[in-house]
């Protein structure tokens with residue numbers, strides 16, 4: 049008997065195959081063997097009239113085993129298992145709980161029927177791994193939901209809730225929550241009683257017919273989504289595979305062959321390797337070598353947020369969203385009212401878009417306790433301070449909190465640069481102090497840096513990491529240093545950007561080079577958006593940004609910064625800014641070096657980021673290279689299909705990075721030099 053399968057025949061001749069391969073029933077070799085064995089047993093057993101395929105543990109099959117990609121295939125491969133199921137002369141019912149994703153959902157599509165509990169989700173998320181659903185998903189899904197819905201579902205990659213899936217035709221019936229097995233067996237008995245001929249998804253061609261007469265549909269779809277698909281390889285291949293389903297119908301095999309070709313193009317691509325690496329990297333962040341499962345986490349039932357400005361308000365929303373009451377504290381009634389109004393406005397706008405009901409808006413708003421003064425925070429389990437970024441101010445707040453907050457409360461600072469140990473030293477309980485660095489907008493950005501001070505207790509770190517996950521963030525652990533992980537590495541990019549425009553390349557060329565690399569916008573567009581007064585705040589040294597501010601060119605809000613803006617905020621190169629840059633270059637005595645290629649600009653701005661990442665590892669600030677990549681991707685929208693700075697550095701080749709840094713006059717870190725000399729890498733094992 050297979051290790052992962054159990055096989056029972058229930059009354060009425062219903063053979064139940066239960067597969068249980070923790071943690072998520074990924075379709076690795078063990079799982080495939082368990083399914084194949086079940087079908088072999090029940091297929092040849094006359095006592096079995098219909099088959100139910102169900103999973104144990106927390107979920108239905110979570111897809112192909114991602115760790116098997118790029119390795120030699122072991123028989124039976126997924127396609128072979130699927131063929132056995134689809135060719136079954138006995139009706140097969142897939143019984144879905146948890147998530148049926150990727151190959152898992154595709155496997156359910158070779159069953160004759162799909163039944164799911166209301167809490168289940170189904171979907172084809174392969175696009176997030178730089179792949180396409182290569183086990184028939186691009187051929188079968190359009191046959192049941194239609195071509196346009198299939199395009200959105202597969203290129204979007206988002207899981208779909210059971211009720212919506214039923215509406216779309218992705219599943220056939222809903223089971224009662226907690227009664228999946230019984231309901232699936234009852235469903236199978238009904239099918240037998242009805243005695244209808246078995247219908248395979250592959251033979252249903254009617255939903256493809258509309259698209260056959262509309263050959264422009266696929267090109268139009270790619271054009272319409274060009275911005276969202278930019279830089280990714282998988283969406284185009286997905287669209288072409290669905291197109292093949294239409295073009296080749298009713299010849300299912302021909303369409304499938306095309307799907308396989310398009311899948312094989314993607315699998316070895318750097319983009320897909322990077323996205324698969326990222327999948328595991330995101331999960332790896334939770335693992336802290338000296339903090340095991342034995343370290344208890346503390347219950348956080350109430351939160352206090354100090355500061356109701358943009359940051360504080362955004363932070364508060366994270367907790368309101370999961371039903372945790374927040375005491376929102378400000379120094380004046382006016383600031384408090386303003387902050388609460390902004391939170392309400394955000395929720396109302398989500399409600400307008402249909403993402404929340406009005407009741408949910410009111411429930412969340414009702415969880416806010418407005419407060420003036422720190423005394424209101426005496427009983428909360430966690431305080432997050434989001435006040436002005438200045439050490440004196442922070443220390444003062446923490447010293448006061450120390451006198452006010454109950455023992456056992458976690459005291460967190462949302463500082464983005466400052467020394468958490470120094471802040472902690474302002475209290476008599478540094479082991480309770482931690483950094484919780486949110487990225488703006490704090491209710492949207494998924495990165496949360498958890499900053500572990502020298503004295504922060506393990507329980508506090510474990511609690512902060514678990515809490516981060518609970519509010520939907522990806523917590524990345526950092527030790528204390530100026531700027532922590534994401535801001536520290538990206539500050540190198542900013543410094544090089546500011547320097548290179550003195551040497552010839554214009555802000556627009558630099559922005560374009562980085563846009564083409566895959567960033568949503570370049571550093572100068574970003575500065576103009578945020579406001580040059582905000583960017584340069586606290587800096588006393590003369591700079592281009594400072595000179596622009598003196599001319600009241602604060603960025604988009606003043607219709608001019610590095611760029612000029614028209615009334616629709618459309619940017620054009622600015623002769624005034626060009627003059628400011630030229631004057632500043634002269635002041636600094638920097639010579640114009642003439643034109644530089646986009647590739648040179650990318651190297652100049654991003655090799656130093658790789659170098660700084662290496663330093664973070666050397667200094668023990670970041671636990672692992674993949675944490676740095678996650679921080680850059682989630683905190684700064686570094687394009688995920690490059691894998692982040694460290695994975696990208698490995699792709700370029702570390703010797704080349706070292707050479708490039710030296711040519712720029714930048715000292716490579718020791719770790720980088722060692723790895724380059726040894727021919728090893730940061731991320732490739």
Ligand code: 3H9
Nearest residue numbers: 071074110111112113114115149150151173181182183331
């Ligand atoms: C595919 O199917 C291709 C086919 O179309 C074509 C083939 C020809 N493989 O996320 P969690 C691990 S592509 C291997 O923390 P949750 C994960 O690394 C696949 N391992 O749990 C983690 O390990 P560890 C398409 C996997 O409850 C552990 O399981 N499918 C896989 O928060 C727990 O994971 C997908 O893209 C896998 N497929 O969420 C779905 N999945 O404990 C990917 C998970 O060592 N999976 N692991 O850190 C998910 O989205 C989530 O894991 C899921 C559960 C929602 C299922």
